[in-house]
Amino acid sequence: MSAFLQVLRVNTKKEFIEMKRYLPNTLSLLATFYIIFLALFFGIQVVGDPAEASSNTQYIIVNYVFWYFAMMTLQSTGGAITMEAMRGTLEQLYMSPVSAWRILLARVFGMVAIHLSIMVVLIFASMVTTGEWLHLNIGAIIPILLLTIISMIGVSFIIAGISVIFKQVDAFLQILQFILMAFAFVPLSVAPYLVFAPFVKGVDMMRHVMIHGYTLGDFTWVDYSWLVGNGIFYAIIGVIVYRSCERLAMNKGLLGHY
Amino acid sequence: METIIEVDGIRKGYKKRKSKEEFIAVDGISFSVRKGEIVGLLGPNGAGKTTTIKSICGLLVPDQGSIKINGYDSVKERNKALRHISAVLEGNRNVYWRLSVEENLEYFSGNRGMRKKESKERIDQLLELFRLEDKRKEIVNNLSRGMQQKLAIAVALMANTDVILLDEPTLGLDVETSYEVRSLLKHIAEREGKTIIISTHDMAVVQDLCKRTVIINSGKVIADENVQHLLKLFETSAYEIQLKETLTEEQLTKLQHQFPIYNLHDLTLEVSLEHEEAIYQIMNILSLNQTGIETINRTQVNFEQVFRRLVKEEAVS
Ligand SMILES: Nc1ncnc2c1ncn2[C@@H]1O[C@H](COP(=O)(O)OP(=O)(O)OP(=O)(O)O)[C@@H](O)[C@H]1O
Ligand SMILES: [Mg+2]
Numbered sequence: 001m002s003a004f005l006q007v008l009r010v011n012t013k014k015e016f017i018e019m020k021r022y023l024p025n026t027l028s029l030l031a032t033f034y035i036i037f038l039a040l041f042f043g044i045q046v047v048g049d050p051a052e053a054s055s056n057t058q059y060i061i062v063n064y065v066f067w068y069f070a071m072m073t074l075q076s077t078g079g080a081i082t083m084e085a086m087r088g089t090l091e092q093l094y095m096s097p098v099s100a101w102r103i104l105l106a107r108v109f110g111m112v113a114i115h116l117s118i119m120v121v122l123i124f125a126s127m128v129t130t131g132e133w134l135h136l137n138i139g140a141i142i143p144i145l146l147l148t149i150i151s152m153i154g155v156s157f158i159i160a161g162i163s164v165i166f167k168q169v170d171a172f173l174q175i176l177q178f179i180l181m182a183f184a185f186v187p188l189s190v191a192p193y194l195v196f197a198p199f200v201k202g203v204d205m206m207r208h209v210m211i212h213g214y215t216l217g218d219f220t221w222v223d224y225s226w227l228v229g230n231g232i233f234y235a236i237i238g239v240i241v242y243r244s245c246e247r248l249a250m251n252k253g254l255l256g257h258y
Numbered sequence: 259m260e261t262i263i264e265v266d267g268i269r270k271g272y273k274k275r276k277s278k279e280e281f282i283a284v285d286g287i288s289f290s291v292r293k294g295e296i297v298g299l300l301g302p303n304g305a306g307k308t309t310t311i312k313s314i315c316g317l318l319v320p321d322q323g324s325i326k327i328n329g330y331d332s333v334k335e336r337n338k339a340l341r342h343i344s345a346v347l348e349g350n351r352n353v354y355w356r357l358s359v360e361e362n363l364e365y366f367s368g369n370r371g372m373r374k375k376e377s378k379e380r381i382d383q384l385l386e387l388f389r390l391e392d393k394r395k396e397i398v399n400n401l402s403r404g405m406q407q408k409l410a411i412a413v414a415l416m417a418n419t420d421v422i423l424l425d426e427p428t429l430g431l432d433v434e435t436s437y438e439v440r441s442l443l444k445h446i447a448e449r450e451g452k453t454i455i456i457s458t459h460d461m462a463v464v465q466d467l468c469k470r471t472v473i474i475n476s477g478k479v480i481a482d483e484n485v486q487h488l489l490k491l492f493e494t495s496a497y498e499i500q501l502k503e504t505l506t507e508e509q510l511t512k513l514q515h516q517f518p519i520y521n522l523h524d525l526t527l528e529v530s531l532e533h534e535e536a537i538y539q540i541m542n543i544l545s546l547n548q549t550g551i552e553t554i555n556r557t558q559v560n561f562e563q564v565f566r567r568l569v570k571e572e573a574v575s
Contacts, residue, residue, distance in 0.1 A: 002371070003370075003371030004371075005370060006368045006369075006371050006372060006373060006374075007369055007371065009368060009374070010364060010365045010368030010369060011365075011368075011369070013364075013365075014354075014357065014361070016366055017357065017361060018356055018357075021356065021397075022356070087355075088347065088348035088351035088352050089351075089352060089353070089354060090316075091312075091317055091347055091348075092347075092352050092366060092413070093369065094316070094317055094367045095315055095316065095317065095344065095372045096340065096366075096371075097337045097338070097340040097341045097370060097371070098337070098369060098370065098371055099337060103369055105529060116340070117558060153293070177330055178459075232370070247319075250316075250317065250319045251318075251319050252272070252273070252320060253272060253309070253312070253318050255315070255317050255318075256348075258349075
């Protein structure tokens, strides 16, 4: 366990160093997403029903920050694995006596931390721009967010596994953007079966908290069961898929850039 | 001395992407390495050196055979085995170019579970040894190829493992840096008593560093010998014959037939002979056409010639 703490320390540190060192990249990412948001916001002003403008805006803010968060975390994972396999650092990571999936987990934690911070900035920027204030009930947001993140990490592991095997995952990640958009934007009331998809339940509950002012007590045990079950399911699937890909890679000599 | 690495009959095939047929890159390689030894792994391109090294590092699972590191199986007890080894596989490509020298060292050691304080001490030590102190905060991207290479070796040393594997550590370095890397490795081997396995095409590395060499060709071990022994063995039988005129087709054919391993450029004939009397066979061939001999000299062999001869012989047989 203490070894894992060191792994966690250096991987989080690495993510933050790179974010700081490449601050222009980080800022332009932030700007891009802010512009996407503005487009959505004004789009809704033009085509939407004026009577519902306020709640529509709130929907957009919540949906798009979660879309950002899920997409960036997954893309960073896939991108990092692909790049490190091509560079030759992936093999170095696999030579650590600490299992590679733990190192990956630490890395994903680092990415989650970064994109969560950016997400907070985006939320505030959007709220200031639109003058629509969400319910930021920290006591309810944090537990639900953490459980939502579990299933996202599970999906990150699946992406990481696929990246180890196929390397060229750019096209796949492009498509993923749209799938994630659906997950973040389509409410469960419209597409109930999406409850099986990763983190959709979590985002749905976040909407209830942030838009309708729900507290933890307003959800039923069914809600929580879905949320927790979804997280555990994707976490387990993620690790299984990742480890199978890893074993395949070691058998076929795919860890390097041959 | 105790054995620290035991490679036992490993075989590794790769599926070709298109035809799906299997290509055997390593075909039953066995050798063992004792604690404190420096072993050179030699062989022509595609011989299977990197495949062997990666299997020892636990990055590739052999199809057959097994590898033990300090008694731990490289597949079944992977994490325990990995505690004893570190490697430089692709030199400067093994480090993060966007991080500084110090950040790289700290990152990789942290990933092995090393605490901050412990790694700080080791970083100071290594930067001094590698004369990289003034580059401590420099981003790796801004370093020269040689410095990046040294950093990659320092990263491998951070973990302070018993065994270090290096895949072509002097590849792409200029003469001076290559020399510096060699003396660093020598220093490490002598002072820190590390066991080192080096794959290389650089004969200076072998002659400078290795006591022993394992030569592989087409996935098989063709020699596993003390370097000095090999040199001696070939010294007694290498000749350089200066001819007066060129040889005829007939002479060449005979030469090719009886001495597959010869080298002829202009009027200089180099041959290695199995036994001394064979020199008379050469004379016979030359006398066929009354070819005159200017001089005959026993040559000083260097390791490169020995190596080329071994590989050629293997190809012929
Ligand atoms: N991941 C891989 N997939 C398919 N074939 C591979 C792979 N890695 C190596 N090979 C093939 O296996 C053979 C042995 O390769 P290897 O890299 O072990 O040789 P080497 O001795 O290190 O050669 P070099 O001196 O060129 O580095 C080569 O023919 C190579 O093309
Ligand atoms: Mg090689």
